Amino acid sequence: METEVKEEANWIENQMTDYLDTQILSDVFNRIKNLFNDAPLSRKDLHAINTIPELFLALHNYKKIFLGNYGFFTKRLKTVNPRLGTYVDQKETEIKLMLNEGTRDCLQESTGVDSHSTGHIQPPQEVVPEQETGHTQLVREVVPVKETDGGTAGNFHKSENATLSHSTIEAMGIPGLRKSIGLITLKKDGCLLESTTGFRVGKNYLMTAYHVFKEIIKIVWERILKKAEQSDKKESVKKKLQDLFGFQSGYLNPRKQPLPFGQLFEFLKDHEVQIEVFDKLFRQATKVMFGIRDGKTTAGEFRFEYDIPFADVDHDVIVLKMQTGESIPPPPLQLEKDSVRDIVHLIGYPKGQTEVDLRSDIKCSVYVDDQGLRSDVTKAIKWWEDHRNRSVHGDYAVCRYGDGMNCTVTGKMFLHTSKEFERRSSGSPAVAIIDDRCVVQMMYLRGYPEFCYKDKNFPPPQYLFEAGVAMPVITRLLIDCCPEVLED
Structure with a gap:
């Protein structure tokens, strides 16, 4: 021992x-x-x-x-x-x-x-x-x-729990993170559907990964279409859908747009369509808790407005507006607007409800150019061919940057982090400490190859690539689409 x-x-x-x-x-x-x-x-x-x-x-x-x-x-x-x-x-x-x-x-x-007795023996x-x-x-x-054979990425997969607790994060001199990074919970039929991480931006907004809310939004949209078909004012409702969302049927795959569900629900209510179900499906089913300590929130618990200011399936980002009332939201984090650093600290709730404590994986390595990424991806493909007799060219195809770019066309950058962050970490901010302030460099999204998570068939850690979306890309999108989100 x-x-x-x-x-x-x-x-x-x-x-x-x-x-x-x-x-x-x-x-x-x-x-x-x-x-x-x-x-x-x-x-x-x-x-x-x-x-x-x-x-x-x-x-x-x-x-x-x-x-x-x-x-x-x-x-x-x-x-x-x-x-x-x-x-x-x-x-x-x-x-x-x-x-x-x-x-x-x-x-x-x-x-x-x-050892507390008078007769204890010293080694x-x-x-x-x-x-x-x-x-x-x-x-x-x-x-x-020690480095793992075949690459340096193994440094960032030190063990099952190679992360720091929040008490250590606070010792670094950045105590506000517990307030500004929240644990999001989503329920369906009263049961927990998902738990993940989100972080404060702007005046009263929260940013997280779109795919986290995808199932909830899908359920709401399907119920809207059903009510539209059942309404005796169907044509009027469909025209409203066209005006607000750009289309009136099919799947909802938002691209750089708001999702004004609140405006739609007011319209439905005025047309005598029952909307109470949407409160149960969305507002009551989703919330975020800040400042969690010993399983309890110390910095506020918030539901979300129906109107969603920004959603984009391609960049996998959603910005939600919190219902504040008389409550004061925690302070926002600063977003990087220029370039992402090659070393970041990933911070979030990787274990969701099973361990409600903010964690940090310090010194995650980010691929800031395509040369290093392409070299390591080539090694990964060869490893699968040599050791598992499996062709994975297509599975790693996403792990490529655009020509002359330091990210993909949808703003994704790749990094390596600890094993503890391999699941339930979507929406976690990756930050750098600049002038004693935490600046969000990217938001964690998912890992590749995706089949590894489904099959639980993982390669050596240096051949598993995690993706995040670069904040300079997202800030430019927000400035163009909904600049109010960036206003403090």
Whole structure:
């Protein structure tokens, strides 16, 4: 058990150093690195160190820092970035508690002696001289995250639960996320149909993936068409459908348009058509909860207006307007308008109702050009042919960017994330922290190849590609179609 605890502690340290590496730009990193010049790093050491994980490894080798004790490093980091220094303090406390609990569990298991009693036995540990902190330290092994054979994407599939809890996210200095990212629930006939993630935008709007609401909207639309056929004013109702939605029959596949169900329902009501069923099918069946803590909302619970400001099946985006009344909606997140960064933090509720806690997978790798994506897709296709004797060219065809573009024609970009985010993660924002603000880079949609999720037949993680829609593309669409959504 002690070995398992130590491995878990090492994993937390690796997550911490990976996160620091994403937050510290090269010029700032050089300033931090030079703070260790001759104390204890030589010029040769400094020249060979290019990342925070490499700096940590060197300080471990010189016995200046230890697993769960980073005072020597943190003291210097705080002179450059106090917020990140506080974050390291938080992780140090977390690791210390884990190691202490692990030691007690190991003692009780191996000796049967309560570690809180006066007769507990201490396991043998290697002691080194006092360092800068003035305390005796323990030497512990550092286990870096290893790459998976055949590509680097395996770094982002570290384990079944390679994500951070929200308490750790708050320690990063971004406490507002719990309020601005919500858990959406959709019900059908009183039973849970779907649970997923959405996030606040504009004055009182919520953005999520269109396919999440597709089934609910389909049910509402089918009932509308049925009522239109049954109405003695059928022609008048069909004309209204044409005016509001652009067509009057068939499937509803919205493309860059609003869905003014509220206006339609008022029209139906004026024409003595019963509309109570729509309240049950849509408004009562859908809601979003913000600030969830211990399974309860702390920042408000909202239903949605019938009128949907924006929906697009091609980009897989829907924007809903929340019913606020006297309630004040949580603050909106800022949307990226220029270009998506190659490293993002995916944040959401990947387990839906089974574990109501905001999670984050830090340092997800995004393909920002087609060259790297095309190379990895080619390797994936070959793997399926060599190891599963299966032709998958068509299944990976979607994982391509347009000529001269850094995304698909519908704004999709591809990334790798942890296994925990492989299901029920649609609508989760992928953010970058810019000037201490969370800026949404993209919205998570789905994974490819799609048959893997249906058949539960997965390749090595570097050959599974997740897709998100780029926020610069979506913001341009919103500016053209419904600019009011972007108004704070």
